[in-house]
Amino acid sequence: MGVTIDVPPGVLAAAKIAWDDAADGLDGAWRRLSKASTAGFAPAVVTAIEAFQTTWTDELKRRAEAAQVNSDAFVEVSGDFEFSDAAAAEQARALLGWAHRAAPIGER
16 A cells, blocks of 8 residues: 555656756756866866866766655656655655645555
């Protein structure tokens, strides 16, 4: 028996898609940033540029991974979204937009 969140149809699927899109965008961003060239910059600023690049590449990578974890919180089972327990449902509900943050959680 699963646990569900009482929201209008499509809200959970839309949230999963939004978190997937965020993960994809952030993944692409850190990959592009990590490959950015410092060619053409004065040697005096290359060290600062590389420090910026490393710091923000690492941060974007962490954010991409977190967004993917958030997407994975929405597990679709046989066309419906179900959660293993109330704690998992509460975690997923916290990832929804403000309009649905207080949606009731119940057992199926």
